[in-house]
Amino acid sequence: QLQLQESGPGLVKPSETLSLTCTVSGGSISSSSSHWGWIRQPPGKGLEWIGSIYYSGRTYYNPSLESRVTVVIDTSKNQFSLRVSSLTAADTAEYYCARQWEMTTTGQEYFDLWGRGTLVTVSS
Amino acid sequence: DIQMTQSPSSLSASVGDRVTITCRASQSISSHLNWYQQKPGKAPNLLIFAASSLQSGVPSRFSGSGSGTNFTLTISSLQPEDFATYHCQQSYSTFYTFGQGTKLEIK
Numbered sequence: 001q002l003q004l005q006e007s008g009p010g011l012v013k014p015s016e017t018l019s020l021t022c023t024v025s026g027g028s029i030s031s032s033s034s035h036w037g038w039i040r041q042p043p044g045k046g047l048e049w050i051g052s053i054y055y056s057g058r059t060y061y062n063p064s065l066e067s068r069v070t071v072v073i074d075t076s077k078n079q080f081s082l083r084v085s086s087l088t089a090a091d092t093a094e095y096y097c098a099r100q101w102e103m104t105t106t107g108q109e110y111f112d113l114w115g116r117g118t119l120v121t122v123s124s
Numbered sequence: 125d126i127q128m129t130q131s132p133s134s135l136s137a138s139v140g141d142r143v144t145i146t147c148r149a150s151q152s153i154s155s156h157l158n159w160y161q162q163k164p165g166k167a168p169n170l171l172i173f174a175a176s177s178l179q180s181g182v183p184s185r186f187s188g189s190g191s192g193t194n195f196t197l198t199i200s201s202l203q204p205e206d207f208a209t210y211h212c213q214q215s216y217s218t219f220y221t222f223g224q225g226t227k228l229e230i231k
Contacts, residue, residue, distance in 0.1 A: 037220075047160075047168065047211055049220040060218050063125070096167055108174040109215040110158040114167035 002027040004097050004115035011121050018084040018122075022097030022115060029078045030055045035100040036080045037111060038071060040093040048093075052100055053080055087122045094119050126150055126214050130223035136231040141202045145226045147195045147212035156216035159188055159197045162225075163208045171210075172197065204230075 008020035022036070029036065037052035051061040053071045061069050065084070073080040084091060099113040127150035137143050147157065155175040160168035170179045172188035175195060185200040199206055207230050212223040 046224045047213070047222040049213075049222070052218075052220075063219060098167075103174070106174065108156060110170060110173040111160075111168070111213070112170045112173070112179065114169070117167050 002099065002113055004099065004113060006095060006097050006115045006118040008095075008118060008120070010119060011123065012087055013124050014088055014122055016087055018082070018087055018091070018120060020082045020095055020097075020118065020120070022080050022082075024078045024080075024099075029073065029080065030075050033102050033104055035102060035109070036071075036073065037098050037100045038082045039096045039098060039111070041096070041117075042090075042093040050082065050084075050095075089122050092120065092122045125219050126153060126217050126221055128212055128214055128221050128223040130210075130212055130226050132226060133224065134227040134229065136229050137202055138231045139202050139204055143199045143202055143228065145197045145210055145212075145228075147190075147197070147223050149193045149195075149214055149216075152192045153214045153216035155191050156214055157188070157190065157195045158213045158215060159186075160211045160213065161206075161208050162211060168211060202228075 003025050005023050012018050035054050038050040041047050051069050051071045053059045053073050059071050068085045070083040094117045096117045097115045098111040101112045102109045129148045131146045157175045159172040162168040171182050171186050176188045187198050210226045
């Protein structure tokens, strides 16, 4: 069964860059119906989509974060990664990676598998 | 961006109750609407996709309906494990957006 696991630092200083990796196990990251996304949730708040990547490497981002965010994929390692630059306290959140499944018949997309999440705190 | 608004923001109900949560989109999203359940300290779990399709393994007491701008999630008979926060999400635009969440609590 496909599983996702986030990894990265739990504490980052303001103005620095956050790097998180999501490792996919139990299946290939290169499926044409699978895209891969990052979602975050500040403590006590709702969910915010950050960005997604296709196995081909095509990316799309939340416009409010696009200038600071990069998502890349490494099919050889079955991993995809997130970088967020110029961090502030507002970036403190639980960060989730997720599989974004696309129904080829209808084009409907949804996040059907999620990692457990990793809490990132931005503080000096 | 497409704004998603859920109502109510919180809800108290009893085991066995029928519960309905509403999600409204700021513009038509056809049936590109998904529902997730999230328990404290856990990742969200997909319940319903494409407005009304039940995800594999999800109990049949959960159902979804709607199209265009108005959608509902219904739990036909609340069970103790259903007390959680529910989120709607649109996938019509590739700028995916979520509702603010509805917290379902025990009365």
